[in-house]
Amino acid sequence: MTDMTTAVDRRPDTRTDTPTVSAFEFWPGWIFYTPIVLYWIILGLRYRDFSLPTAANPRIETGGLCGESKSSILDMAGDVAREWIAPYAVITTGTDDLPRAMAAMKAAGLSFPIVLKPDIGCNGTGVRIMRDAESLGAGLAAFGRDVAVMLQHLIPYGHEVGLFYIRHPDEERGRITSLTYKEVPCLTGDGRSTVEELLHADSRTRLVPHIYLPRLKTRLREVLAAGQSLPLVFAGNHCKGSIFHDRAIDITPALEARVNTIMRDIPDFHFGRIDAKARSLAALREGEDFQIIEINGVGSEATHIWDARTTLRAAYATQFMHYRETFRIGAKKRREGWKSSGAMAMLRSWLRQRRLMASYPLND
Numbered sequence: 001m002t003d004m005t006t007a008v009d010r011r012p013d014t015r016t017d018t019p020t021v022s023a024f025e026f027w028p029g030w031i032f033y034t035p036i037v038l039y040w041i042i043l044g045l046r047y048r049d050f051s052l053p054t055a056a057n058p059r060i061e062t063g064g065l066c067g068e069s070k071s072s073i074l075d076m077a078g079d080v081a082r083e084w085i086a087p088y089a090v091i092t093t094g095t096d097d098l099p100r101a102m103a104a105m106k107a108a109g110l111s112f113p114i115v116l117k118p119d120i121g122c123n124g125t126g127v128r129i130m131r132d133a134e135s136l137g138a139g140l141a142a143f144g145r146d147v148a149v150m151l152q153h154l155i156p157y158g159h160e161v162g163l164f165y166i167r168h169p170d171e172e173r174g175r176i177t178s179l180t181y182k183e184v185p186c187l188t189g190d191g192r193s194t195v196e197e198l199l200h201a202d203s204r205t206r207l208v209p210h211i212y213l214p215r216l217k218t219r220l221r222e223v224l225a226a227g228q229s230l231p232l233v234f235a236g237n238h239c240k241g242s243i244f245h246d247r248a249i250d251i252t253p254a255l256e257a258r259v260n261t262i263m264r265d266i267p268d269f270h271f272g273r274i275d276a277k278a279r280s281l282a283a284l285r286e287g288e289d290f291q292i293i294e295i296n297g298v299g300s301e302a303t304h305i306w307d308a309r310t311t312l313r314a315a316y317a318t319q320f321m322h323y324r325e326t327f328r329i330g331a332k333k334r335r336e337g338w339k340s341s342g343a344m345a346m347l348r349s350w351l352r353q354r355r356l357m358a359s360y361p362l363n364d
Contacts, residue, residue, distance in 0.1 A: 020203045020204040020207065020308060021204055021207050021208060021308055022306065022307070022308045022309075022310060023312065024312050024315065025306055025308070026208055026211070035316060036316070036319050036320070036323065039319075039320055039323060040323060043323065043324065043327045044327075046327075047327050047330070047331055049330075049334075049340055050343050051340040051341050051342050051343050051345070051346050052326075052327050052330035052331060052334065052340050053065065053271075053298045053323070053326035053327055053329075053330050053340075054298060054330070054340045054341040054345075054346065055329075055330040055333040055334055055338045055339065055340040055341075056270050056271045056297075056298055056326045056329040056330045056333060057268065057269050057270060057271060057272065057297045057298060058268055058333055058338040058339075059076060059267055059268050059269075060072070060073055060269075060297050061341070061349060062297075062298070062299075062341050062345065062346055062349045063271075063297050063298040063326075063330075063340075063341070064272055064296055064297010064298045064299055064300065065297065065298040065299040065346060065349070065350075066122075066299050066346065066349050066350040066353050067120060067348075067349025067350060067352050067353040068120070068297060068299075068349070069119050069120055069148065070117075070119050070120070070121075070150060070294055071088065071090045071119050071148075071150055073266070073269075073294075073295045073296075073297070074088065074292075074294075074295060076266050076267055076269075077265060077266055078265040078266070079265075080261060080262065080265040081262045081263070081265035081266055084262050084290070084291060084292050085291065085292045086152055086153040086155050086277075086291045086292060086293055087108050087109055087110055087152070087153045088108060088110075088150050088151060088152040088153065089101075089104035089105060089107065089108040089110060089150070089151045089152075090104070090119055090148060090149070090150050090151070091104050091148075091149060091151070092146060092147065092148045092149075093140055093143050093144065093145055093146065093147045093148075093149060094145050094146060097137070097140040097141070098133065098136060098137040098140060101136060101140060101151060102133065102136075104151060105151055108151070110151060110152075110153055112130065112131055112132055112133075112136075113129055113130060113131045113132075113154045114129075114130050114136075114151050114152060114153060114154055115127065115128070115129060115130070115150075115151075115152045115153075115154050116128050116129075116130045116136065116139045116140070116149060116150070116151060117149065117150050117152070118143065118147060118148070118149055118150070118356065118357075118360055119148035119149060119150050120148065120352070120353055120356055121353065121356065121357055121360065122299065122353070122357070124363050125357050125360050125363055126143070126357070126360030126361055126362075126363055127234065127363045127364065128234070128361070128363060128364045129154065129234055129364050130151075139361075142361035143359075143360065143361065144359055147356065147359070147360075152293070153291075155277040155291045155293065157277040157278055157279045157289070157290070157291065158277075158279075159181060159277060159278040159279070159280060159281055159284070160181070160182040160184075160275070160276070160277050160293075161179060161180060161181055161182065161247070161275075161276055161277070161278055161284065161290075162178070162179070162180040162182065162273050162274070162275050162276075162302075162303045163176050163178070163179050163255075163259060163273065163274045163276065164176060164177045164178035164179075164272070164273045164274075164300070164301075164302040164303075164322070165177075165259055165263055165271070165272060165273070165274060166270065166271050166322075166325055166329075167260070167263065167264075167269075167270050167271075168270065168328070168329055168332060169270060169329065169332045169333060169336065170332065173256075173260050174256075174259075174260055174263060174270070175256060176251045176255065176256050176259060177302060177321075177322070178246075178248065178273075178302035178303065178304045178318070179246075179247045179248055179250050179251050179255075179304070180244050180245065180246060180247060180302070180303040180304045180306075180307070181244070181245040181247045181281070182242050182243070182244055182245075182303070183242065183243040183244070183245060184231045184232070184233060184234070184242060184243075185202075185204060185205060185212075185231075185232045185233065185241060185242070185243055186229045186230060186231050186232060187199060187202060187205070187224065187229070187230045187232065188224070188227065188228070188229050188230075189223070189224020189225050189226055189227065189228040189229075189230070190224075190226055191223070191224075191225055191226035192223065193223065193224075194220060194221050194222060194223055195216055195219050195220050195221070195222050195223075195224065195230065196216075196220040196221065198224070198230075199212060199213070199216065199220075204243070205232065205241075208241070211241040212232050212233070212241055214362060215232070215233070215362060215363075215364070216232070233363075233364070234363065234364035243308075244303050244304065244306040244307050245304075245307055246304035246307040246309065246310065247281070247304075248304065250281055250284065250285050252285045252286075252287070254285065254286050254287040255284060255285055255286070255287045256287075257287060258287030258288075259274065259287070262274075262292075266295070268333075268338075269295070269297075270329045270333075271297065271298060271322075271325065271326055271329055272295060272296045272297040272298065272300050273295075273296045273300035273301065273302070273303070274292055274294075274295055274296075275292070275293045275294045275295075275296065276290045276291060276292045276293055277290060277291055277293065278290040298326050301319070301322075302318050302319075302322055304318070305318050305319065
């Protein structure tokens, strides 16, 4: 057994003055992540390998730190795990994109609407809903040429969650260290106000309007009917505007058992976040009625840190604990004979991912 300190014992916040945006949620990345980078360097010196965490998931490029293919992780799933993953297909853009995409959808049993997203990327960049062949053709064209993209079943469930999973190589069972519910922010019309006026009146969106304005620029002067809702974002990522709620209280033995069964069917996977949609939180607690969207590796975060109630101290404690675990797991995998990717390979993967993401279209 490990001596890992988990965040599972967090208690629900009962304050009535809960903020709508955390104090650090929209800090520039270089400010928030500088202490984490410094901690990574300290651990790298201690373990004599700055890229050791990439060995935590040794069958994935850089362990899933950056530059990895989303589909390559899902492709490793065995028969048991595959039953819990939303169906998908992958094509590389180039010529005759729409006919090839339609053929790939047919082979995978997909029908509209679907989700179109880049196979290499993060933070929800480029993720869009395609509702028909016409929109799919335009969506594929927006990615340009020679870009691998995924076509995935649009899961109809209403609850999107992130579950962070850690299992050491010498353990039979892993544990869920974080469970986060992702909420899509919406504006509700009153029959008089424009979308822009509603945006600036809402207690959350008025604080970070720059997050939402680029996606709403064609609708800013539109007046929503009384009671009409306008979802502001589809991709479930905090930097794209989704709202995160810490739901550690929903981590149950039944859910952990189910997640263990699934993740043990993915060879040598030890550390990362599972993004999924559930029919209901009650069903999720029973380990039932959910489908996996993505499985993310070493570069993923325990997203409850973006809950507005989470303090900066708690966020850093969570980040430090998780990265410490990647080094510990990587060291154990190294003793098994696996090798880390090396610092230069990490840099090349990061640069490739950064170059690709700069070319992707705006997400929904």
